[in-house]
Amino acid sequence: MIGSRRFAVLFTAPLTVALLALLIYPLVSTVVLAFRTPEGVVGIANFAAVFTQGGFGQVLGNTVVFTLGSTALSLVLGFSMAYAMDFIEVGRRWLVSVFMLPLAIMPVVSGLTFGMMLNPALGVVNQTLLQLGIAGPGWATDTTTALLTVILIDVWQWTPFCFVILHAGFRSLSSEQREAARVDGASAFQELFHVSLPMLRNIVIITTVFRFMDAFKAFDTIYIVTQGGPGRSSETLIIRAFMEGFRFYKPHTMAAIGILLLVVTMVSTRFVGRMLDQRSA
Amino acid sequence: MNRRKFLLTTALAAGVLAMPGALARAFAQAPADAKIDWKQFDGTEIDVLLSRHPWQESIEPLIPEFEALTGIRVNVTKLPEQQFITKVSADLTAGSFAFDAFMTQFYEAPKFQKEKWTAALDGFLADPKLTDPAWYDWDDFFPGAREIATIGGSYADRVAITSEAQVLVYRTDVLEAAGVAVPTSFDELLAACAAIKEKGGGVYPITLRGGAANWWPLYGVVRSYGGNYLDAEHKPVIGSAESKAAVDTYARLAQFAPPGITNSDWDEINTAMLSGQAAMFLDSSVVFGRLEDPAISTVVGKVGVAPFPAGPAGPHGNSHYWSISMAEASQKKEAAWLFIQWATSKPVQAALALKGVLGPRASAWKVEGLAEEFPQQFLDAVSTTLSTAVIPPAVEQFYELMDPLRAAVQEVILGNETAAAALDGVQEAWNKILG
Amino acid sequence: MTTPIRTRVFAYLWLGLCVLVFMAPIAWMVLQSLKSPIDAIAVPPRFIFTPTLDNYVAVLTSRGFQEAFLGSLTVAVFSVGIGLVLGVPFAYALARLPVPGNEEISHFILSTKMLPAIVVIAPLVQVYRQLGILDTHVGLILAHILIVLAVIVWVMRGFFEGLPRALEEAAMVDGVSLPRTFVSVILPVAVPGLVTVAALSFILSWNDLFFALTLTSSKVKTLPLFMGTEYVGFLAVDWGKLSAAGLLAIAPIVVLVLVLQRYLVRGLAMGAVK
Numbered sequence: 001m002i003g004s005r006r007f008a009v010l011f012t013a014p015l016t017v018a019l020l021a022l023l024i025y026p027l028v029s030t031v032v033l034a035f036r037t038p039e040g041v042v043g044i045a046n047f048a049a050v051f052t053q054g055g056f057g058q059v060l061g062n063t064v065v066f067t068l069g070s071t072a073l074s075l076v077l078g079f080s081m082a083y084a085m086d087f088i089e090v091g092r093r094w095l096v097s098v099f100m101l102p103l104a105i106m107p108v109v110s111g112l113t114f115g116m117m118l119n120p121a122l123g124v125v126n127q128t129l130l131q132l133g134i135a136g137p138g139w140a141t142d143t144t145t146a147l148l149t150v151i152l153i154d155v156w157q158w159t160p161f162c163f164v165i166l167h168a169g170f171r172s173l174s175s176e177q178r179e180a181a182r183v184d185g186a187s188a189f190q191e192l193f194h195v196s197l198p199m200l201r202n203i204v205i206i207t208t209v210f211r212f213m214d215a216f217k218a219f220d221t222i223y224i225v226t227q228g229g230p231g232r233s234s235e236t237l238i239i240r241a242f243m244e245g246f247r248f249y250k251p252h253t254m255a256a257i258g259i260l261l262l263v264v265t266m267v268s269t270r271f272v273g274r275m276l277d278q279r280s281a
Numbered sequence: 282m283n284r285r286k287f288l289l290t291t292a293l294a295a296g297v298l299a300m301p302g303a304l305a306r307a308f309a310q311a312p313a314d315a316k317i318d319w320k321q322f323d324g325t326e327i328d329v330l331l332s333r334h335p336w337q338e339s340i341e342p343l344i345p346e347f348e349a350l351t352g353i354r355v356n357v358t359k360l361p362e363q364q365f366i367t368k369v370s371a372d373l374t375a376g377s378f379a380f381d382a383f384m385t386q387f388y389e390a391p392k393f394q395k396e397k398w399t400a401a402l403d404g405f406l407a408d409p410k411l412t413d414p415a416w417y418d419w420d421d422f423f424p425g426a427r428e429i430a431t432i433g434g435s436y437a438d439r440v441a442i443t444s445e446a447q448v449l450v451y452r453t454d455v456l457e458a459a460g461v462a463v464p465t466s467f468d469e470l471l472a473a474c475a476a477i478k479e480k481g482g483g484v485y486p487i488t489l490r491g492g493a494a495n496w497w498p499l500y501g502v503v504r505s506y507g508g509n510y511l512d513a514e515h516k517p518v519i520g521s522a523e524s525k526a527a528v529d530t531y532a533r534l535a536q537f538a539p540p541g542i543t544n545s546d547w548d549e550i551n552t553a554m555l556s557g558q559a560a561m562f563l564d565s566s567v568v569f570g571r572l573e574d575p576a577i578s579t580v581v582g583k584v585g586v587a588p589f590p591a592g593p594a595g596p597h598g599n600s601h602y603w604s605i606s607m608a609e610a611s612q613k614k615e616a617a618w619l620f621i622q623w624a625t626s627k628p629v630q631a632a633l634a635l636k637g638v639l640g641p642r643a644s645a646w647k648v649e650g651l652a653e654e655f656p657q658q659f660l661d662a663v664s665t666t667l668s669t670a671v672i673p674p675a676v677e678q679f680y681e682l683m684d685p686l687r688a689a690v691q692e693v694i695l696g697n698e699t700a701a702a703a704l705d706g707v708q709e710a711w712n713k714i715l716g
Numbered sequence: 717m718t719t720p721i722r723t724r725v726f727a728y729l730w731l732g733l734c735v736l737v738f739m740a741p742i743a744w745m746v747l748q749s750l751k752s753p754i755d756a757i758a759v760p761p762r763f764i765f766t767p768t769l770d771n772y773v774a775v776l777t778s779r780g781f782q783e784a785f786l787g788s789l790t791v792a793v794f795s796v797g798i799g800l801v802l803g804v805p806f807a808y809a810l811a812r813l814p815v816p817g818n819e820e821i822s823h824f825i826l827s828t829k830m831l832p833a834i835v836v837i838a839p840l841v842q843v844y845r846q847l848g849i850l851d852t853h854v855g856l857i858l859a860h861i862l863i864v865l866a867v868i869v870w871v872m873r874g875f876f877e878g879l880p881r882a883l884e885e886a887a888m889v890d891g892v893s894l895p896r897t898f899v900s901v902i903l904p905v906a907v908p909g910l911v912t913v914a915a916l917s918f919i920l921s922w923n924d925l926f927f928a929l930t931l932t933s934s935k936v937k938t939l940p941l942f943m944g945t946e947y948v949g950f951l952a953v954d955w956g957k958l959s960a961a962g963l964l965a966i967a968p969i970v971v972l973v974l975v976l977q978r979y980l981v982r983g984l985a986m987g988a989v990k
Contacts (some may be wrong), residue, residue, distance in 0.1 A: 007894050008813035011805045016821055019865075022843065022858070023828065029839035030831070054685060054710050081734055087727040093977045095731060097970055100915070102738050104969040105745075106923050108944045109962035112953055113745055121485075121539030122552060124744060124761040141541035143695055156738065161916065165871060168912040172875065172905075202874040210829070210867065217832040220925070227493045230543035230691035242834050246370040248681035249392055251838065258835030265830040269823065328934065333949050358934050361948040364941075371930045375841035377850060379933045548952045556759045571952070577753045 033255035046256035055232045062147055063216070063236040066154070070215040073155045075208055078162025083192070086170050096167065103160040111224030114153050115140065118225075140226045143233040150222045150234050157221065158214065162207050169203035170196070209272050213265055237261060311628055312350055315413040322616040323352030329620065330358050330383040332365035335567060336443050336603060337384070339636040340624060347623050353616050373398050378610050381617035384442070385606040390433030391677040393606070399438035400607040402430070405618040406437070412622060418644075421627060425672065426602050426641030432675050439604035440625045441641040445565045446666040447501040447598035449587040450572070452580060455484055455560040466591045467505070467530055470563075474537040477560050488550045488559035489535055491542035495690050496683045497673075498564050501599035503527040504671045505592030510682070511674045517715065519686065520708030527592070528693055528700040534563070535694040543691045555579060563589075565601060566663045569655075570637045586658050588665040600670035602641055639663065678714050685710040742963075749959035756955040771960035781961065784942035789968065790853060791938060792921040795860035799917055802861070803868035804910065808898060810869070811876035812884070822873070829866040837930050844931060851933045859927040864917035871916075875909035876902070911976040918972055922965075939965050 037045045050056065081099065085092060102110070117123045118139040126136030140149045173196060181191045197204070217238045222228065228235030228243070237257055245254030312319065331337040337359055344355050358380070360368060365384070372378040378398070385399070393399045405411050406419065419427065426441035449470075451463065456473070459480045464470040474486035490498050503509065508524030511517055518524065535542055539553055551568055553559035555578045562568075571577060572584045589598030605624060607617050623629060630640035631648040637655070639645070646660070676682070689703035698706075748756055750767035758765075775781050809815050810822050833840075840859075841850065849855030883905065887897040903910070925940040932941075943965065947958035 005814055005816075008809050008815040011809035011813065012815050012821060015802050015806055016824070019824070019828065019862075022862075023836075025843050026836040026839040027831070029842075030836055054706070054713075055688070077734075081731060084727040084730050087723050088731070093974065095735070096977060097973045098735055099738060100919075100969065100973050101742055101966060103916075104919055104923075104966040104973075105742065105962055106925070106940050106943065106965060108925055108940055108948075109745070109958060109965075110741065112948070112958065113741055113748075113962075115544075116953075116955070117741060117744060119544075119549065120541035122541075122549070122556070122558065122757075122759050122761075127760040130760075138541060141544040143692070143697060156741070159738075164912050164916065168875075168908040169878075172878070172908045199878065202877055203871075206870050206874045209826075210870070213826075213829055217830075219832070219834065226544065229493065229688065230491075230695060231688045231697070238832055238834065241832065243684065245374070245834065245838075246367055248678065248684070249370070249374070250681070251374055254835055258832060261835070262827070262831050266823075266827065269826055269830070333945070356934055360929075360945050364929055364944060368929055371837055371841070375838040375845075377841045377845050379851070551952050552757045552759075556757050558759050577757070579754065 030255045030258055033252050034259040036252065038250075038252055046252045047260070050253060050256050050260070055235070058232050059235050059237060059240050062232070062234060063238075065147060066151055066218070066222075066234075066236055067212060067215045069151045070154045070158070070218070071208065071211045073151070074159040074162050074211055075204075077155065077159045078164075078207070079166050079204070081159070081163045082166035082170050085167055096164070099160050099163055101160070102157050103164075105157075107157065107220040108224065110157060111153070111221050114156075115225045118149060140234075141230060143231050146226050146230060146234040150225055153225060154215065154218055154221050158211065161214075162211060165203060165207045166200070169200050173199055205272060209269055212268065216265060217261060310416055312623060312626065315416040315626075317409075317411060317413050319351045319619065321410070322613070322619065325352075325613055325616040326354040326356065327381040327611075327613050327616050327620060328356045328358065328379060330360070330365070330369070330380040332384050332603075333359055333361045334384070334443075334603065335570065335638050336633065339633050339638045340629070343629065343632060347620060350623070351616075351619055353619065355620060376610075378608050380608055381611040381613050382605055382607050382620055385439050385604050387429040387432050387439065387602065387604060388673070388675050388679040390429070390438065390675050391679075394433035394435045394438055395677060397609050399433075400609045400611065400614060401436040401438060402440065402607065402618070402621075403437050405615070405622075411615060411618055417622060417626060421642045421644050423641050423643060423667070425600060425667070425670070429602050429604060429672070439606040440621055441602040441604050442625055443567070443601075443603045444639055444641040444663075444667065445567045445601045446663045446670055447498060447564060447589050447600065448566050448569075448662045448666055449561060449563050449590060450554070450569060451561040451585050451587065452484070452557075452583055453585045454583045455481055456585075458482070463585065463587045464590055465587070467502070470561075470590050471530070471533060473561075474534065478537060481560060484557070485539045485553070485559045486537040487534055487561040487563070488538045488545065488553040489531070489542055489562065490545055490547070490550055490564055491535055491538070491691060491694055492544050492546040492549075493687060494546060496686050497599060497601070499528070499531055499686075499690060500671070500673050501563075501589055501597060502531050502592065504597035504599070505589070505594055506530070507592070507594035509674075510686075511676065515674060515676050515715070517682075517708050517711035519711060520704050523594070525700045525704050528690060528704060530592075531690065532693045532700060543694055554584075565599075566639070566659070566666075569659060586656070586662040588662045589670075596666070596669055597671045598666040598669070600667060600672055602672075676715075681714055682711055745959040745963060748955045749957075749963055751956050753954070753956060757952075771956040772964070775957055775961045775964060778946070780937070780942055780946060781939075781964075784937045784939045785965075787853075787937040788922055788939040791856050791860060791936075792918050794853075794857045795864060795921040796914060796917045798857070799861050799864045799868050800910070800914060803865050803913075804872055804903075805898070807869045807872035808876050808902065811873045822870075825866050825869050828862055833926050837926075841930060850931060851935050853936055855931055856927060856936055856938070859931055860921040860924060863920050863924065863927075864913075867916055867920070868913045871913050872906065872909055875906050879905060915969075915973050915976055919969055922969060 034046055035044065036042055085095065117125050120126050120136060120138050120141055129136040137145050140146050178191060178195055181195045219238050219242065222234055222236060222239055226234045228239040241254045241257035244250045244257065341357060344357065348355060369383065422441060423444060426444060429441055430437040430439055455477060456463065459477045461473040461476045464473045477484065477486035500510065503524050506523045506527035508521050508527050509518050539558060547568065550562050550564060551571060554562060554572055557579045569586065573581055575581050589596045605621055607614060607621060611617055627642060627644050630642045630645040634640055634645040634648050635650055635654055685707050689707045692698040693700050693703045749771050751765055752768055755762055755765045810818055815821065844850045844855055849858065883901055884897055887901045923940060925944060928938040928941045943958065943961045947954040947961060
């Protein structure tokens with residue numbers, strides 16, 4: 001390994017300690033809250049209450065669908081865009097700026113705008129579809145399409161995130177190895193899978209992890225567009241947690257859901273971390 | 282005093298009284314008349330948190346008058362309702378609430394009082410150094426408004442600042458074209474919707490709130506059918522036959538609404554009316570003002586208002602009173618109380634009424650010049666409704682109870698469930714929540 | 717790399733389609749921002765109307781907007797700046813140096829992104845209160861550093877790990893110390909990554925609403941809070957002004973991205989390793 005322990009500690013210790021100091025109380029406090037009922041009884045009563053609450057199955061299902069759906073879609077889309085950028089020269093800079101815009105717009109503004117655009121009666125999308133003779137769906141107002149709608153909006157907003165990181169990744173790949181592969185007669189497809197992707201492996205994994213973690217607790221978009229409705233069709237765990245804590249004044253339940261979210265995220269990233277650890281020495 | 286001086290003084294007084302603004306003020310005594318020392322906290326600074334609301338919009342320009350009167354500086358923070366609720370909730374729970382006075386809704390009163398987040402106002406009301414009871418006139422408030430002050434169950438922790446009633450707002454031209462009279466009952470309302478759908482020329486007969494707050498307009502319907510959310514002992518009766526009939530009616534009305542009402546809140550129903558898309562709505566009187574604003578409304582002059590229709594149990598529209606409370610954590614309670622007193626006093630309420638915000642004081646409704654602000658029809662509709670109006674029962678778990686109800690109503694509107702089945706589910710959920 | 721015409725055409729087509737999809741809502745926002753109130757809520761929605769710049773004028777001349785803009789800019793610049801200064805060396809250490817508890821620390825940093833702000837805000841506010849940084853710029857900057865740190869550390873760590881060790885080895889052989897190597901050899905090559913995380917971090921800080929709402933009361937003003945408050949009224953959204961403000965708010969980001977892009981290209985030129 002390069003370098004000495006001295007630098008290692010110097011570069012990392014101060015920050016780690018500072019973060020710990022700041023976050024230790026909130027973390028511990030949340031854990032304590034989660035394992036104590038309002039009456040002071042220690043145990044898993046809060047978790048039991050969360051699981052047995054009406055509609056929990058639906059909420060859990062929504063969370064899974066939303067997380068996996070949004071992560072997969074934004075990743076694939078972002079990747080395809082980053083890959084395509086590799087083949088063009090003219091206008092690349094402008095394209096990157098343009099693709100950043102959805103992420104740059106404030107979630108409050110884009111959420112409200114989408115909400116209005118997708119309003120089945122008043123919104124521009126359905127009205128335009130009407131002109132073309134198509135009856136537009138209920139989007140965010142119908143239980144069958146609400147979840148899909150918020151997924152699509154989330155994908156719209158966060159694909160730029162994936163795109164930008166992956167684009168930078170592609171840009172920093174050495175072109176020699178890729179050229180060599182092409183010269184050797186590999187098709188673009190083969191080149192992508194056998195040369196580029198392995199080199200991009202870590203970046204792709206990290207992007208996926210971040211997207212996954214964000215999608216898992218994505219709040220703003222869903223809250224602004226549907227508030228989890230109609231019914232519970234777009235309600236995810238984080239929305240439920242918010243309601244419990246901020247509307248129903250049940251901080252213990254909110255803490256329990258929070259711990260649940262934390263545990264799931266930790267487990268899945270541990271798993272991913274193992275994969276990352278298999279990096280070449 | 283000689284005759285000349287007497288005549289002069291009288292003429293002057295008459296002249297002053299003749300001025301419209303002064304008339305309103307003379308009718309409701311000016312703050313200077315109150316027998317308290319307004320300046321006793323001169324130099325203090327207080328922080329006030331308000332939710333975006335017509336009341337907030339109208340009172341903000343008047344606050345400099347309070348500052349001049351008392352020498353107290355008022356820092357106003359205002360947030361749209363959703364963020365307001367989030368902030369209040371977060372700050373109170375964390376114990377970091379930094380405001381002295383804030384707007385409140387009475388649904389949270391039981392919880393706030395249990396946690397001692399709001400300060401008791403009884404003491405301030407009774408203190409002759411801080412309040413002039415004759416000038417303030419607590420009895421001037423409507424009975425309902427006075428009731429919500431103590432609705433938390435333990436002490437008086439809020440003063441009402443607005444009064445709203447659930448009324449039926451309709452397009453006069455559309456109803457005429459469809460040949461329907463103004464509905465006075467739910468049966469008539471449904472019939473009117475059907476008629477408008479047939480002959481209305483593309484206009485949607487009605488629009489309703491079906492979104493997160495659908496429980497509010499629903500309550501008036503439920504009570505008018507003889508049902509209720511909770512009975513007198515706060516036991517759930519949402520599963521009663523009457524409640525089910527009410528939800529069924531609400532869902533049937535919703536079928537006549539523009540698509541997407543399961544997400545509609547103020548903005549959507551307002552826009553639907555303003556743009557001429559919908560012909561009626563059955564919700565709070567507070568939205569009426571915008572409809573007559575030519576800058577944004579396409580239906581100025583074509584809007585009528587009627588009292589809440591009658592169900593089998595009579596007409597019992599829902600009503601609402603926003604209120605203002607004092608934070609228990611406040612370090613400047615007396616100064617905050619002066620602000621609250623001033624903001625809810627007769628002259629200020631009268632001034633607000635003339636700006637289009639109806640208050641919970643009887644005197645504010647009789648202010649000279651009110652007729653220019655509100656058509657008499659509107660005032661009649663609101664006061665008629667208020668005479669038989671109801672307010673939802675406030676319990677500690679109020680918002681937690683409303684959530685499954687809201688979801689159930691949305692499912693019924695979308696046709697995913699029958700009213701009967703849905704409400705049975707809600708009844709069960711409520712039994713569990715209330716233990 | 718010489719690309720066949722066909723591939724290039726496909727690439728442009730696909731990217732063009734993506735541009736359409738991603739820009740459509742923004743184009744709609746532009747239209748809305750040029751409409752008068754009555755036009756903005758017209759049904760059916762209007763594409764033809766008399767445009768007006770009133771909304772933009774109203775937003776730009778509003779004191780609140782100017783204050784909030786400045787506030788957001790201050791917080792974002794400091795958060796990103798400090799975040800980079802702290803996070804990039806940190807990332808490098810995790811990637812290359814024998815840090816005790818490397819995996820644990822890495823996961824700890826990542827976990828700051830795992831716990832939803834919503835859940836921990838109450839105790840966090842209490843901590844802030846103890847430290848006396850509630851409703852201060854410092855407090856908000858701190859919170860934003862928290863938000864961006866995980867992204868900076870993990871993405872840069874990924875980039876650093878992808879760099880061939882030959883780079884450092886060559887420099888070290890020449891007797892250059894580690895810090896110097898880091899600054900003059902590694903950083904220039906890592907520029908694409910740096911530029912990316914800088915832009916992303918800026919956006920994350922710029923758009924934060926929740927911390928601004930819960931950690932500040934009246935003294936600190938940021939754009940998301942202002943826009944959500946000013947143009948989202950009780951009964952309706954002021955679409956014209958909200959759209960105008962929303963579009964004006966992305967101006968700094970667009971500028972930033974355009975400027976940073978230049979460095980993206982330059983870093984590339986130095987990045988080729990023989």
